[in-house]
Amino acid sequence: MSDQPALLLRDVGRTYKQGDDALEILCGADLSIWAGQSVAMIAPSGAGKSTLLHVAGLLEKPDAGDVLIAGRATAGMDDAARTALRRTEIGFVYQFHHLLPEFSARENVMLPQMIRGLTKAEAGKRAGELLDFLGLAKRHGHRPSELSGGEQQRVAIARAVANGPRVLLADEPTGNLDPKTADHVFDTLTQLVRVTGLAALVATHNMDLAARMDRRVTLRDGKVVEVG
Numbered sequence: 001m002s003d004q005p006a007l008l009l010r011d012v013g014r015t016y017k018q019g020d021d022a023l024e025i026l027c028g029a030d031l032s033i034w035a036g037q038s039v040a041m042i043a044p045s046g047a048g049k050s051t052l053l054h055v056a057g058l059l060e061k062p063d064a065g066d067v068l069i070a071g072r073a074t075a076g077m078d079d080a081a082r083t084a085l086r087r088t089e090i091g092f093v094y095q096f097h098h099l100l101p102e103f104s105a106r107e108n109v110m111l112p113q114m115i116r117g118l119t120k121a122e123a124g125k126r127a128g129e130l131l132d133f134l135g136l137a138k139r140h141g142h143r144p145s146e147l148s149g150g151e152q153q154r155v156a157i158a159r160a161v162a163n164g165p166r167v168l169l170a171d172e173p174t175g176n177l178d179p180k181t182a183d184h185v186f187d188t189l190t191q192l193v194r195v196t197g198l199a200a201l202v203a204t205h206n207m208d209l210a211a212r213m214d215r216r217v218t219l220r221d222g223k224v225v226e227v228g
């Protein structure tokens with residue numbers, strides 16, 4: 001077990017300029033998530049959930065503070081180093097699956113691995129194992145349009161963890177699904193977190209699903225606050 005959180009936000013600030021106004025979205029935000037922990041983020045629309053996920057996922061640079069991935073500070077890194085770290089250590093799942101329509105489920109999960117430099121055979125083997133684990137053993141060759149909404153989202157989860165990241169960030173991953181399907185996809189996601197020791201931060205409006213995660217946080221005045 002590592003002695004560092006998989007994801008650590010330290011005193012993070014993020015301000016957007018709106019004409020002459022400065023819109024302070026994050027201000028002194030602190031958050032630690034340890035390997036194997038799942039954290040739900042519940043906050044009203046506009047509170048800054050997506051901003052926090054983008055900053056945590058090294059897609060956006062904070063204006064203040066730092067984001068540490070397994071103890072590695074990122075504020076001083078150049079764009080190339082941040083991108084390299086993001087590719088290997090961070091997985092994203094969005095509300096809409098964003099799978100490539102002309103590729104099969106298996107190929108969609110292979111692509112990020114091949115971008116990282118794995119051979120087709122290696123990437124295909126891991127993609128198959130992940131899809132099997134996520135209950136898609138009979139769907140390897142299906143294209144996104146041949147899959148249900150829940151299946152598409154499970155493929156998106158497999159793709160997000162294809163490179164074995166430490167951190168999984170999800171923005172309303174079940175927001176577009178009916179309640180029963182959302183429940184199923186969510187179960188799969190939390191199971192994956194436990195089995196692989198991922199650290200997961202999931203923005204959701206679904207209180208039932210949030211209740212099943214290890215911790216719940218919200219955003220208040222730009223800070224992350226634990227809500228039990």
Ligand code: ADP
Nearest residue numbers: 016017023025044045046047048049050051052
């Ligand atoms: P949430 O995900 O909680 O709905 P967001 O992080 O998307 O909230 O947005 C928080 C606030 O920051 C919103 O008021 C939004 O309008 C503003 N915002 C987000 N991105 C930008 C941007 N690139 N430029 C200016 N304002 C932005």
